[in-house]
Amino acid sequence: MSLRIVVTVKYVPDATGDRHFADDLTVDRDDVDGLLSELDEYAVEQALQISENSDDDVEITVLTVGPEDAKDALRKALSMGADKAIHVEDDDLHGTDALGTSLVLAKAVEKAGYDLVISGMASTDGTMGVVPALLAERLGVPQVTLLSEVSVEDGTVKGRRDGDAASEQLEASLPAVVSVTDQSGEARYPSFKGIMAAKKKPVQSWDLSDLDIEAEEVGLEGAYTVVDAAAERPARTAGTIVKDEGEGGKQLAEYLASQKFI
Template sequence: MKYVPDATGDRHFADDLTVDREDVDGLLSELDEYAVEQALQIAEEADDAEITVLTVGPEDAKDALRKALSMGADKGIHVEDDDLHGTDAIGTSLVLAKAIEKAGYDLVITGMASTDGSMGILPALLAERLGVPQVTLLSEVSVEDGTVKGRRDGDAASEQLQASLPAVVSVTDLSGEARYPSFKGIMAAKKKPVQSWDLSDLDLEADEVGLEGAWTKVESAAERPARTAGTIVNDEGEGAKQLAEFLAGQKFI
């Protein structure tokens, strides 16, 4: 699960062209809440399932972990290291894979994409690094007899997919509304364990991650132009014509 800047906030780039997280609040990525919900539903059908939520991010990312714990997850793992600053999706997949292998797992569930970068490639990268099957973009998921099954909905058809465990799956925002943390869950989350790991705990070097190890980077960025006042047309019988001319001039029609 990912700790992301609030999309409703005023976001900016820092001097090194990474997202400036100091000037905007962060939260648990909404698309990852669906992954937490599906993990909870799968665990409710199992006898001895344990849900561990994992995030890579700054100190404040613990707030996102706590929300997932208040929803019902059992424990959390927070990977935090100053050298992770500027890590891209490829580097993040490396860190997550190392952490998942260290923690142990049967099934990894992610959201379909993050609400900030929106790349949607992490589940596939993660499955490749772990060497396990990937079943992505599921709107329905279940686990039975060592097999994960799900439905992927496309524009023209739906597919029924399955893979043997261990595996990586990603779920869409159509998989089911995420539950709202109850007061009891919020209080219980304060007592649930959260482990903190850094790069040394994962046997990773600083040059494998961060801006130095990134395979992708932002070359340049510019502020979005300020919103200008619109054109007001007084309709005296020619309004439709002026509207058509405006749309044609903007190449909308």
């Protein structure tokens, strides 16, 4: 038997960089370095672990939607050990929101062929966390989200979801969509051998026409959500210093009360 896993990954602005909005109030991705979303590294890791623990032939495809530079995210995933990659790139995708992204991903996943889709719990730029559920709905398959542990056996995906007060054991028959949290296991670092091998692995490039998607369905024109206004975060001001000359505790309590912390 064979198991086809598609891992959705995203190329995001480096959170340590100076991020801001462009003139059209979309995220300016040109003036800041990008990288594979850290939360998606956990999804790649779980796919690799499923492959290593499976008696079946497992093929891992990493899929991203984004500009030319998004290939860097694919190369990172390939160097970790994924088998091949798909890059959906089209100028009309600029400004696409979560709903539009789920449409593009669903079409690409269907075209690629799959048994299991694995996603990170959210992207580190938008942090919405809704795309895995939207993707499952569009594909018409079960979703098992926010897993801290995941495995596949006999056509069934199983996992543990940890909540604040309890943990749940969940399962779904394949095909299915799952998302994993940052508690699912540390993602491996690419080895030198993996980095060199990634250069020879196939990367397919598709655009909207390849997926039978009209430009009006995605991008800013097709977005269900828009940013109306944005303002830069105020510069950090000097903190309040409480000098303890016998009544430091009282002054601190008064300050905390005035800020409604207590």
